[in-house]
Amino acid sequence: MSSTKETKTLTFKIKRFNPVVDDEPYWDTYELDCDDGTTVLIAIQELIAKQDGSIAMRYNCRAGVCGSCALLVNNKYMLACETLVLQLNKKVIKLEPLPSYPVIKDLVVDMSQFYEKLLAIDPYLKRDHSKDPETEILQIPEDFHIIEEATKCILCGACHSSCVSVWTDTNYLGPGALLKAFRFTNDTRDEDRRERLKRVTSEDGVYRCHTAFNCVEACPKELNPTEAIQTLKRQSAKQTLKFWSRS
Amino acid sequence: MIKVSETENIVHQSQVETDSHGSKFYRWFKPFSRGIGMYSWLAQRLTGLLLIMYVFIHFGIIGTMLLDTFLGFETPGLLYNSITAAMGSSLVAGMGFPEVVESMLRFSYIIDAGLIAALVYHGYNGIRVVLFDLGIGIRKQKQIFWILLILGIISYILAMYLIMIVPEIVLAGE
Numbered sequence: 171m172s173s174t175k176e177t178k179t180l181t182f183k184i185k186r187f188n189p190v191v192d193d194e195p196y197w198d199t200y201e202l203d204c205d206d207g208t209t210v211l212i213a214i215q216e217l218i219a220k221q222d223g224s225i226a227m228r229y230n231c232r233a234g235v236c237g238s239c240a241l242l243v244n245n246k247y248m249l250a251c252e253t254l255v256l257q258l259n260k261k262v263i264k265l266e267p268l269p270s271y272p273v274i275k276d277l278v279v280d281m282s283q284f285y286e287k288l289l290a291i292d293p294y295l296k297r298d299h300s301k302d303p304e305t306e307i308l309q310i311p312e313d314f315h316i317i318e319e320a321t322k323c324i325l326c327g328a329c330h331s332s333c334v335s336v337w338t339d340t341n342y343l344g345p346g347a348l349l350k351a352f353r354f355t356n357d358t359r360d361e362d363r364r365e366r367l368k369r370v371t372s373e374d375g376v377y378r379c380h381t382a383f384n385c386v387e388a389c390p391k392e393l394n395p396t397e398a399i400q401t402l403k404r405q406s407a408k409q410t411l412k413f414w415s416r417s
Numbered sequence: 418m419i420k421v422s423e424t425e426n427i428v429h430q431s432q433v434e435t436d437s438h439g440s441k442f443y444r445w446f447k448p449f450s451r452g453i454g455m456y457s458w459l460a461q462r463l464t465g466l467l468l469i470m471y472v473f474i475h476f477g478i479i480g481t482m483l484l485d486t487f488l489g490f491e492t493p494g495l496l497y498n499s500i501t502a503a504m505g506s507s508l509v510a511g512m513g514f515p516e517v518v519e520s521m522l523r524f525s526y527i528i529d530a531g532l533i534a535a536l537v538y539h540g541y542n543g544i545r546v547v548l549f550d551l552g553i554g555i556r557k558q559k560q561i562f563w564i565l566l567i568l569g570i571i572s573y574i575l576a577m578y579l580i581m582i583v584p585e586i587v588l589a590g591e
């Protein structure tokens with residue numbers, strides 16, 4: 171820790187909205203002293219503790235692991251707990267909830283549409299467990315490497331919120347769920363690959379993606395859902411062609 | 418298994434159409450975290466629709482070649498000839514501009530300039546999208562965009578030279 175702490179007074183503009191009582195969202199402005207250790211999350215917590223207890227914010231791990239604190243900071247998708255306010259180099263910091271999800275209150279959105287998509291792709295290993303070893307199911311590093319990046323997804327829902335294809339078709343599985351689908355389809359321990367590929371080939375599956383790359387711009391973990399979707403497209407096309415050439 | 422209760426869904430349903438960023442329509446124009454990828458896709462769709470519109474206008478005009486014969490007029494080709502003559506006339510005819518400018522600002526040239534711009538963009542960005550479908554260059558999408566844009570601009574200048582300048586040179590030589 172540095173002994174000379176730089177402190178600056180920053181302005182926070184928070185988009186407030188309580189759909190039960192408010193007709194329209196509105197902005198509240200706050201001033202707060204921040205130092206080089208202040209994250210957006212710490213700033214919000216201090217505002218709640220010292221200035222306005224009515225601000226609603228969701229967080230859990232405070233360490234960029236749980237994915238519950240994603241929001242828009244100055245129009246960019248970020249994790250509140252991982253973003254240092256002084257490093258933004260802005261005097262005014264604008265905080266808004268994730269777009270395209272219904273607002274529950276202020277910065278807290280209802281992400282059930284994202285979770286529904288996630289459940290639809292069966293986000294767990296599927297295999298004949300009767301043959302499983304006593305201890306963990308081992309995987310060689312080369313096999314893990316294929317899905318390594320995809321396993322880093324923390325399900326924050328930023329990508330789903332940013333996707334133009336989700337905006338035009340709310341049934342579309344979306345980048346987040348499809349990245350998970352890629353992760354399990356290409357897990358060498360999984361035995362459900364054929365069915366998984368069939369599922370993502372449905373009307374609301376991978377072919378809704380027009381490679382607009384909004385999810386890549388959005389992802390605070392700098393993952394690449396578009397690449398995963400493009401891989402699934404090719405894998406599902408190959409499987410379908412194989413099916414036709416056999417019959 | 419997590420199951421969202423029915424009532425909860427109903428309470429928030431209207432908010433999906435209008436989240437805290439405004440209506441579903443307004444959302445498209447808000448500048449949050451988006452880049453070349455989205456704008457190039459939007460332009461791809463808009464130029465694609467323009468090209469479809471052009472195809473229909475093209476069918477209509479070419480169709481007039483046969484229309485007057487079909488309608489039993491005395492002078493076959495009159496309709497088509499007068500349309501093409503009107504298209505070939507200068508926008509600044511009789512306004513005292515130099516002859517070169519007059520001949521370059523023909524109605525048909527202006528339309529062709531727009532059409533070729535749309536086609537060149539759509540074609541080159543189309544190649545970019547096809548590359549992604551083949552799994553090529555997905556992590557270099559922005560660089561590929563700029564490279565193809567430069568190629569597109571070069572092709573465009575070449576095309577403009579061929580349709581606007583070369584005919585003038587040929588005509589002048591005759």
Ligand code: HEM
Pocket residue numbers: 379380381458461462464465466468469472536539540541542543544546547
């Ligand atoms: C130079 C040859 C062409 C190439 C390489 C090409 C390529 C493409 C590609 C790859 C897409 C998909 C974009 C996406 O997934 O979002 C597309 C979309 C489209 N194209 Fe073309 N195209 C060409 C010519 C044309 C022509 C002549 C027309 C019109 C008659 C046309 C109309 C469209 C339309 C309307 C779309 C929008 C569909 C969408 O956004 O998915 N294209 N083009």
Ligand code: SF4
Pocket residue numbers: 237322323324325326327328329330345346349388389390391392393395
């Ligand atoms: S891919 Fe990135 S943006 Fe999407 S849910 Fe996972 S961590 Fe969040």
Ligand code: FES
Pocket residue numbers: 229230231232233234235236237238239240249250251252
């Ligand atoms: S609080 Fe868990 S990711 Fe930010």
